[in-house]
Amino acid sequence: GQQVMQIPQYQHVQEGEDFTTYCNSSTTLSNIQWYKQRPGGHPVFLIQLVKSGEVKKQKRLTFQFGEAKKNSSLHITATQTTDVGTYFCAGPRNNNDMRFGAGTRLTVKP
Amino acid sequence: GAGVSQTPSNKVTEKGKYVELRCDPISGHTALYWYRQSLGQGPEFLIYFQGTGAADDSGLPNDRFFAVRPEGSVSTLKIQRTERGDSAVYLCASSPTWTGAAGTEAFFGQGTRLTVV
Numbered sequence: 001g002q003q004v005m006q007i008p009q010y011q012h013v014q015e016g017e018d019f020t021t022y023c024n025s026s027t028t029l030s031n032i033q034w035y036k037q038r039p040g041g042h043p044v045f046l047i048q049l050v051k052s053g054e055v056k057k058q059k060r061l062t063f064q065f066g067e068a069k070k071n072s073s074l075h076i077t078a079t080q081t082t083d084v085g086t087y088f089c090a091g092p093r094n095n096n097d098m099r100f101g102a103g104t105r106l107t108v109k110p
Numbered sequence: 111g112a113g114v115s116q117t118p119s120n121k122v123t124e125k126g127k128y129v130e131l132r133c134d135p136i137s138g139h140t141a142l143y144w145y146r147q148s149l150g151q152g153p154e155f156l157i158y159f160q161g162t163g164a165a166d167d168s169g170l171p172n173d174r175f176f177a178v179r180p181e182g183s184v185s186t187l188k189i190q191r192t193e194r195g196d197s198a199v200y201l202c203a204s205s206p207t208w209t210g211a212a213g214t215e216a217f218f219g220q221g222t223r224l225t226v227v
Contacts, residue, residue, distance in 0.1 A: 006152075033215065042201060043153065045215035088152050097143060097166060098216060100152035 004091050006101035014109050019076040021104035023089035030092055032065060032072045037103070038085040046074075046087075079108050114219035116202050122225045123192055131187040131222045135204030142185050143216060144177055145201040153201055159185060192226045199223050 003026045013019050023032065031050045035043035047056055049065035049072060056063045062075045076083055086105045090098035115134040123129050135142050140161055145153035155169040162182045170176070174192075179185040189196055203216040 042218040042220050043203075043216075044218070048215065093155075097155050097158045097169075099155060100145075102150075102152045105150075 004089060004099055004101040006089060006104055008104055009102065010105045010107075012107045012109065013079050015081060016078050019079050019083070019106055021074050021087050021089075021106075023072045023074075023091075023101055025070045025091050028069050030069075032069075033090045033098060034063060034072075034074055035088045035090060035100075036085050037088065041085075043088060043100075076106075079106070081108050081110050084108050114202055114204050114217050116200075116219035116222050118222060119220060120223045120225075122227060125192060125194060125226055127192055129189050129192055129224065131189075131200050131202075131224070133185045133187070133202030133204075133219060135183065135185070135202070136217055137183075139204035139206055139217070140182070141205045141207055141214075142179060143203045143205075144185070144187050145203065147199045147201055147221070156187070189224075192224075194226045197224055197226045 033048045034046040037043045054065040060077045086103040088103045090100045142159040144156040158166040159179045174190045177187045199221040201221045203218045
């Protein structure tokens with residue numbers, strides 16, 4: 001069945017450094033969503049990408065959807081301590097639900 | 111309510127006991143999802159409701175797990191004969207329609223942390 005894989009599993013950066021997490025699907029996705037989960041919290045929706053090659057920005061965050069709609073990335077420029085958390089990508093399976101990747105856990109050293 | 115509400119926030123139960131976890135979705139949201147999240151893992155899909163009916167229950171791990179949503183609003187996840195391996199955070203999410211639709215995000219509750227001892 002459809003699987004969503006994320007790399008890396010963990011990323012530790014110095015404050016001010018950039019950070020990127022990658023998401024790959026075994027099948028073509030109609031759309032992909034990104035969520036952030038702070039330690040001890042619940043997943044919070046960040047963005048959804050729908051179009052092939054789509055790029056969206058939210059302040060220091062840049063989201064990309066691959067041309068083949070099988071991969072996506074989230075890039076954070078100049079990380080801050082408030083960026084700490086786990087970032088999940090999620091893709092729809094059978095148009096009924098979102099299947100989540102294992103996430104990339106980001107820690108930021110001040 | 112303002113968001114998705116889950117009760118209890120924490121539940122400790124003995125192995126073999128029966129538990130019920132409640133989810134109160136955002137008013138008007140027709141789609142409701144249950145996920146299970148173990149430490150260091152992403153949310154694992156369990157079941158999806160569209161209205162009152164279970165549109166997809168393929169994620170339920172075995173017949174000890176069952177969920178209902180009798181009036182299309184509040185949902186209850188029921189686990190019989192609990193096992194230590196059932197220990198996890200159970201997350202509920204709701205959305206205006208199914209999340210496969212473009213432009214539809216899922217709103218998560220705070221989760222119920224279930225510990226089976």
